[in-house]
Amino acid sequence: MAGAHASSLLVPGDSRLHRLRPQCKIAAAVAFIFIVVATPREQFWAFGAYVAGLVLITGISGLPPRLVLRRLTVDLPFLAFALFLPFFAGGEQVGDGWWSLSIDGLWASWNIVAKGTLGVATSVLLTGTTSLADLIRGMERLHAPAAFTAITTFMVRYAEVITGEMQRMKVARESRGHDPRWLWQIRAIAHTAGTLFVRSYERGERVHLAMLSRGFDGAMPRMVEGGAPRSDWTTAAILPATALAVSLAAWMVHT
């Protein structure tokens, strides 16, 4: 979790990518990721083409490449797991005497690393050019279930309120000399967690009251109107369309 500053992934800008309607960007990103995942792993050149596409888009978006690379590191723990595969997978092995790697494992590892990283890179580009509010609005336009968008909205809105509350409780605890070093001192922290839960629950009730007071009747009103212009859809379609062509070509070479 990006935690306290979950809402600050957006890098403000005015590129073509920033200006695309969020629903077009989300649809394009999801389509692209599916196509990448469906590409045969043996066709290295196809993945090279995907990377080139994303590099091109990074250029258009105006996001600093270093920032994109830094955000890519969120999938490192996941990749570490993938890198273990060649050591533990069974089947045919390569190596001599004192070391050996599974060939299946190597392929699986490559598959996960390549496709996972491409997926994360796509998300980094999406979230770097779209505010959270717009992402939710885009999901709404794409007819995501209202309960889903409502829950996401609340999560985004209250993450900071609750971490703020947690921080204040921590400061108050430490101000009274609490300095936990050992496991048996965890009691106070457990109580904090419990209190925080109850407080958040009560806040939920108050928020609900405030919503009822403004005429909420159980369904979030859909406020977004008017679809995206056709040009946005066409522009957004360039990436998945090209990727689809690459993927189909890869399959034809493959079989």
Add this chain to the structure above:
Amino acid sequence: MDGAHVTPVLAVEGLAYAYPDGHQALFGVDMRIEAGERVALLGPNGAGKTTLVLHLNGIHLAGRGSVRVAGTMVEKSSLAEIRRRVGLVFQDPDDQLFMPTVRDDVAFGPANLGLRGDELDHRVHDALAAVGMTDVADRAPHHLSFGQRRRVAVATVLAMRPDVLVLDEPSSNLDPASRRELAEILVGLEQTILLVTHDLPYALELCPRSLVMNEGTIVADGPTADILGDAALMAANRLELPYGFDPASVPPPGPRS
């Protein structure tokens, strides 16, 4: 909204209410507020002020007695209408503001009333303009200062064009400048206002009339300056003026601007 004989905008008669756990909070409340009035509701903690307020827009429904808003009885079938007419501004703006942007939040109420498109945009703009917050429309509520959030919270309710605005402790946690700015905004509004507060100078500044509540009933009703000047009444209801404040030393609240 003319003359004294028209139906009062808020009329509460013999209202009693006990919470589901058996704790009784209201013991027969009577009050009448005419259109265009600004009235303060004073009283110690636990007097039942918040419980009363939650009856005014039908969050709680009367156990006994009745609540009427501009003649309409508050009951299950009239809730949508009542909630349009009575706007509640809660004490903690973080409870009130829950959408990702200020604009969306202010639009939430009128959107629930069925407004869309240009008409909705208009409402949002007018409400934010009324509290001087149009330039933060696209910001996230949690990135605003506390005073700004309080003002936006008022706007979320104004956007529903209510007849009555009920504010729960609007001056709490505000720095003196924000407190004054909010007062200026409230004085400029045309709505009937019920101000629930412990901030007695604020009540005196804004509300010509005050109600005192204690132990679930209204125990006093009169001009704010008279109530604040009645030492025996004040002491009996745990009301205290800030150190050095003499209600007789300031001009009484002026008529509506």
